[in-house]
Amino acid sequence: MFACCCAESDERTKAIEKELHKERKILRRQIKLLLLGSGESGKSTFVKQMQIIHGAGEFTADEVRAYRQQIYQNVISAMRVLLDARQKLNIKWENPEKAHNVNKILRFTGTDFMKGIDFTTFVEVTPIIRDFWEDASIRKTYEQRNLFQISDSCQFFFDNLGRIAMPDFHPTNRDILFCRKATRGISEHIFEINKIPFRFIDVGGQRSQRQKWFQCFADITSILFMVASNEYDQVILEDRRTNRIVESRAVFETIVNNRAFSSVSIILFMNKCDLLEEKVPKSDIRQYLDDFTGDHLSVRDVQFFLVDKFEASRKDRARPFFYHFTTAVNTDNIRRVFKDVRESILEKNLEALMMQ
């Protein structure tokens, strides 16, 4: 009886070992990519692109419905910010009559946004929002947006207001890519690409969220570090004082020099190239980063200055350094860049597997 029991447990052990071996094999093959970078750099937008390129290609009906509400929220809260900023910057109304409608927008509170804005509420205020957006004083305020905190995507939504306010508005992938929703906590997304599971870990980027980052540090294949390259003339939301590039570089410095990542490849994404191109001719980088050298009107010079600035924060200069210039809302751009990234990651992973 004793022997029989042993044989049985032997069988079981073997089965468990086989199972474990299989799991380990899958885990070893799995690529785990951690997206890091400060708030609004484009991490979640990058994950949306993965869903479009390597996932279902579109968003589920529930997701689309939620994004529709979130877009209403984006529009109203951006106009709230503009109205508030106009007053603080003391920009005179071109037409003082407009002041009568201000409270119809300012009355929306954080609780309204939490509960969600429904269609009826949204269409009620759409004509007022359109009227404000066409107003010269609000445009003047918007021109000075580096002085206050407003989402980069608001112009896209204001310019598409007629379509968004239609009863049958169905957000397209493009609308969803532009939609802003701050990430809280950690979310994981798995896409199988050519039979290899890619696990993307998206985290909140603001200061209060960053202590959660270390929970995701085990078994990382690569870190994709996002930087909004257009934010050189802006300060961070958290303290409204620190230059956004200075903050982002400081975060990069702690990640890139962290011993836990000595064998992890870190790839820098200099994102928001489209917005950088618009900004460079209008806003002189030398006013904000006085160590700038080169032609301040050249987008290329600004881009390489920023890359050098991040690269210089690395203590181990012998490690390879990878970077890409990206526009995360552009699907073709991300498809091309991620193909490159994927190939280099797989190559490195294969080398690591062979060494085991």
Ligand SMILES: Nc1nc2c(ncn2[C@@H]2O[C@H](COP(=O)(O)OP(=O)(O)O)[C@@H](O)[C@H]2O)c(=O)[nH]1
């Ligand atoms: N124009 C433009 N907008 C971008 C780009 N990348 C991200 N955004 C927008 O910037 C906002 C913040 O992006 P998000 O992915 O939420 O940043 P996260 O905080 O790093 O996750 C969203 O409204 C995006 O649509 C880009 O390359 N170009």
Ligand SMILES: [Mg+2]
């Ligand atoms: Mg996010």
